[in-house]
Amino acid sequence: MHQKDYTNVIDLRYGQDACCGLGKEIGKFCVMTMEIPWRITKNKLGGNPEIVVFVETMEEKWLNSICEQMPEFDTIVGIGGGMAIDAAKYISWKKGKRLVSIPSILSVDAFTTPAAGIRRNHEVDYVGVASPDPLVIDFGIIRTAPPELNIAGIGDLLSMHTASFDWAHANLKGKSEFPYSSSSIEKANKILQMLYGLLGDVRENTDKGLMAIVQGYIDLNTICLPIGHFRVEEGSEHYLFYELEERLKRPFVHGYIIGLGIYIMSQLQGNNFPFIKEVMDEVKLPYHPSILEIKKDDLLKSLLNVREYVKSRPKLWYTIINDTEITEEWAEAALQGLHFA
Ligand SMILES: [Zn+2]
Numbered sequence: 001m002h003q004k005d006y007t008n009v010i011d012l013r014y015g016q017d018a019c020c021g022l023g024k025e026i027g028k029f030c031v032m033t034m035e036i037p038w039r040i041t042k043n044k045l046g047g048n049p050e051i052v053v054f055v056e057t058m059e060e061k062w063l064n065s066i067c068e069q070m071p072e073f074d075t076i077v078g079i080g081g082g083m084a085i086d087a088a089k090y091i092s093w094k095k096g097k098r099l100v101s102i103p104s105i106l107s108v109d110a111f112t113t114p115a116a117g118i119r120r121n122h123e124v125d126y127v128g129v130a131s132p133d134p135l136v137i138d139f140g141i142i143r144t145a146p147p148e149l150n151i152a153g154i155g156d157l158l159s160m161h162t163a164s165f166d167w168a169h170a171n172l173k174g175k176s177e178f179p180y181s182s183s184s185i186e187k188a189n190k191i192l193q194m195l196y197g198l199l200g201d202v203r204e205n206t207d208k209g210l211m212a213i214v215q216g217y218i219d220l221n222t223i224c225l226p227i228g229h230f231r232v233e234e235g236s237e238h239y240l241f242y243e244l245e246e247r248l249k250r251p252f253v254h255g256y257i258i259g260l261g262i263y264i265m266s267q268l269q270g271n272n273f274p275f276i277k278e279v280m281d282e283v284k285l286p287y288h289p290s291i292l293e294i295k296k297d298d299l300l301k302s303l304l305n306v307r308e309y310v311k312s313r314p315k316l317w318y319t320i321i322n323d324t325e326i327t328e329e330w331a332e333a334a335l336q337g338l339h340f341a
Contacts, residue, residue, distance in 0.1 A: 007221045008114045011134035014211060018138040019102050023047025026100060027074030032088040037080035037104035040144050045077075045102075055080070055087045058119045063087060067094050075100055082110040082117070090116040093128030101132035105145035106153035106210060108254055111135055112217040114225070137214050139207050147205045151285055153213040154202055155255025155262075157195060157220065158285070159237050160188040161276050162265045166235030166319035169269070175318035178229055187223045188232040191216050199283040236268070236319040237261030243302050243309045244294065252292055259287030260294075260338075264303070267334045269320045277337075288339040296340045303331040 013019075023029065023046040031038070031052045038052060050071045056062065070091070075098040078088025085101050092099035093116065103111040110117070112135070115126035142150060164185050171180040195202070195216055201209030224230045240261040245252070259280050266273040280287055289299055303326050310316045 007218050008112055008131050008225060009135045009218055009221075010131045012137070012214075012218070013134045014137035014139070014207075014214070016139045016207070017044060019136045019141065020044050021046045022100065022102075022136065023049070023077075026077070026098065028072060029075040029077050029100075030070055030073045030091075031077045031079060032091065033077075033079040033084050034081070037084065037141075040104070040141055041079050041102060041138075044138070044141070045079075049077070053087075055084050058083055058086065058117065059122075060118050060120050063090050063118060064094075067091055070095070074098060077102065079104060081105045082108040085110040086116040086118070089114075089130035090118055090128055092130040099130045099132050100134060100136065102136045102138060102141070104141050105149055106142060106213050107145075107149045109153070109156055109217045112214070112221055135214075137210065139210055142210055143205055147203075148284065148286055149253065150205050150210065150213070151202060151283060152253050152255030154195065154216075154283060154285060155258035156233060157191065157213065157216040158262055158276065158279065159235070159258050160192055160220075160233050162237045162262050162269060162271065163235030164188050164232050165266075165269050165271045166317070167231045169320055169323070170318040173318070173323065175322070177317055178227065178231060181227065184223050184227065184232050187219070191219050194219075196279060199279060203282070203284045231317060235317065236265040236321045239310050239316055239319060239321060240264060240302065240306055242316075243306045244299070246309075247302055247305075248294070248298060253286075256286050256292055259285045260289065260292060263287055263338070264334055265320065268324055268326070268330075290339040290341045293341060296335065299335060300328070300331050303334070304328065 028050050031049045032055055034054055050073050053066055076088045076091045077100040078085040079102045101111045114129045116128050117124055117126055170176045195212055198209055198212040202212055220233055223232055237258055241257045262276060266276050307321050310321050
């Protein structure tokens with residue numbers, strides 16, 4: 001494949017009933033899924049799977065034992081959210097078999113990324129390479145998910161607003177960890193512009209809106225996979241989330257908490273905060289701490305600590321956080337418009 005068009009999706013099918021009858025065209029197949037996604041997909045899919053595995057955990061040991069028990073097959077089909085898709089990716093990679101991905105929700109981008117997020121003794125690790133052939137975006141299935149969880153999918157795309165700024169900032173300070181690429185930043189901006197034009201569609205989960213998220217992720221891959229890093233998409237907004245996750249020790253809907261990170265870090269950057277706030281409000285991305293169940297006191301503590309947090313982790317990239325002292329006064333003012341429980 002030509003580098004310019006390098007993405008991780010070999011083939012893409014989309015439509016109201018895009019997965020209909022697919023089970024009859026992919027040879028002998030096994031399914032990695034969960035109960036609800038399987039219930040809504042199995043009749044549409046057709047064909048007879050050799051085995052249907054309900055994903056219980058992403059622990060490597062469990063996945064390997066599943067691999068060993070699998071009957072002969074040609075294709076592994078992942079149906080569901082991030083876990084089911086990643087489990088299928090892992091098995092596709094381990095067994096060298098064709099992968100078909102049918103996301104039932106767009107809240108995380110597992111369906112377009114090459115590596116599978118697994119757990120080794122409870123620690124998350126990204127392993128392997130797998131490319132869906134095809135990736136199937138069945139609008140009928142995706143619209144059975146709560147609409148706000150599909151909207152959450154835009155969080156990791158809107159993060160380009162703050163992450164690209166961070167990369168440019170690091171470059172200006174001579175601190176960029178990677179060769180700076182203004183064309184990457186331009187391409188990221190193009191994806192953002194495309195999304196800004198379809199906020200109502202994303203909010204309403206229309207075909208166009210759902211495809212905007214999927215296309216956004218595919219286009220993001222064409223920027224990030226050839227250069228080997230996701231710096232246009234991951235920056236200070238993610239680092240605040242890492243701090244919060246470590247502080248509160250519980251999971252969050254990723255897109256929601258990234259939205260909160262964008263809300264705060266765009267202010268720290270002096271980076272068009274009113275605009276990006278309006279974008280998040282228009283698309284109805286839930287980012288308020290009340291929805292994330294984050295107390296004001298915890299968020300304040302997190303903000304006052306985030307600079308120390310990133311400095312003590314040399315693997316984290318250089319961002320606005322490295323260069324800006326966050327005072328209590330600033331933090332109070334930055335959180336003013338947010339809703340707390
Ligand atoms: Zn993310």
